[in-house]
Amino acid sequence: MLTIHITRHGQPGQVSEDQSGYPEYSEDDPGLSSLGMKQAEMLGQRLSAENFRGTIYSSPYRRTFETASIFAAVTGSDLFPEPLLQEHLLNPGRPDFRSLTLDEIRKTYANVPATAELECPWLVEGPEDLGATVNRLERFVETMLQQYSEGEFLFVGHGATVISGINLFIPKADRDAYLEDLPHYWNCCLSTYTVNRDWTTGVGQVGDTSHMPDELVTSNGHRKLDRPTS
Numbered sequence: 030m031l032t033i034h035i036t037r038h039g040q041p042g043q044v045s046e047d048q049s050g051y052p053e054y055s056e057d058d059p060g061l062s063s064l065g066m067k068q069a070e071m072l073g074q075r076l077s078a079e080n081f082r083g084t085i086y087s088s089p090y091r092r093t094f095e096t097a098s099i100f101a102a103v104t105g106s107d108l109f110p111e112p113l114l115q116e117h118l119l120n121p122g123r124p125d126f127r128s129l130t131l132d133e134i135r136k137t138y139a140n141v142p143a144t145a146e147l148e149c150p151w152l153v154e155g156p157e158d159l160g161a162t163v164n165r166l167e168r169f170v171e172t173m174l175q176q177y178s179e180g181e182f183l184f185v186g187h188g189a190t191v192i193s194g195i196n197l198f199i200p201k202a203d204r205d206a207y208l209e210d211l212p213h214y215w216n217c218c219l220s221t222y223t224v225n226r227d228w229t230t231g232v233g234q235v236g237d238t239s240h241m242p243d244e245l246v247t248s249n250g251h252r253k254l255d256r257p258t259s
Contacts, residue, residue, distance in 0.1 A: 031173060032181040032233075034081070035194040035220045036072060038088075038096040039065025040247045058126045060091045068217035068241060069096045073103035075219070075240035076183070083181035085140075086111040086169075088190070089129050089151060094138060096217065097185040101140035106183070108140045110147045113169040114186040117162040118155025128152050163193040170197070174226050188214035188248070191236065198222040198230045207235045216247050 042059040061069065081104050087097035089110040101108040110131065118124065129137075131147040153165075166184075173182065184190065191214040195207055214236065221233030238246045238253070246253035 030179055030223050030225050031170075031177060032083075033170065033173075033194075033198075033222050033224060034076075034181075034183045035191055035222070036096075036183065036185055037188055037191050037214050037216055037218060038090070038092040038185065039068040039099075040216045041065060041092045041249060058091050058124070058128070061095050064245065064247065065092070065096070065216060066099065068245060068247075069099035070103070071240045071245075072217045072219060073100045076100060077103045081181060081183065082106060083183060084109065085183045085185060086114060087185040088112070088114040088116065088187060089134065089147060090116060090187070091129060093185050093187065094129065094134060097183075098138040098140065100183065100185070101138075106140065107142050108138065109142070109145050110134055110151075111169060111184075112147065112151035112153075113165045114184055114190055115151070115153060115165075116187045117157045117159070117189040118153060119157070120155050123150075123152045123154050159189065159192065159196070162189045163196045166190065166193045166197055170224060174224065178226070191218065191220060194220050194222065195235060198224065199232055199235075200230075207232075214248060215253065216249065217241065218246075 039061045042062045083106060085097050085101050085106045085108045087093050087108060087110060089112055097108055128151060130149055135141050195204060199207055215238050218236045218238050220235045223231040243253050
């Protein structure tokens with residue numbers, strides 16, 4: 030059985046103005062804000078306190094890899110780039126920024142083993158719907174199931190990665206109960222699932238932010254405390 034944790038990057042240093050009106054989506058590639066670094070440090074301390082010593086896989090975007098590198102520094106875990114965890118693209122074509130290369134990743138971030146690989150160019154081409162992101166996550170998990178019979182792993186991705194985890198690991202009949210209190214894609218939230226080779230799955234937690242005070246919980250440009258309460 031594999032235990033798979035999924036988290037979203039910390040708050041980015043800037044958020045693009047997106048003409049689609051979907052402020053969660055950013056077509057550029059910023060690093061983390063000071064708050065985003067703090068969010069990542071808090072989740073890293075939680076993972077360390079819970080004795081996470083597994084392997085970390087991260088989307089190669091700057092905001093995700095910077096987040097993952099903070100976790101790796103705290104837990105001492107190996108950190109690998111994984112393009113299947115990258116952002117989903119709403120607009121046609123590829124994003125208009127220069128993506129990180131493996132050499133740049135190795136020079137900039139610690140705990141990246143010599144065995145790490147990253148084929149360039151790694152950016153996917155849009156437009157993608159949520160189904161495409163779920164499919165990418167499923168392909169990566171299937172690869173992990175073929176390589177390992179047991180183990181603990183952390184996937185560092187984007188808001189769409191968190192939502193894809195809900196769609197992939199939670200049966201459709203039970204999914205609505207987890208989606209009622211959206212968003213479950215807060216920056217540095219934590220979801221935990223188990224999965225066997227026959228794709229029997231279990232749910233530990235979804236979108237948990239108990240390692241951060243509510244005043245530090247954000248979804249990019251949105252604060253949790255600003256959400257209307259019923």
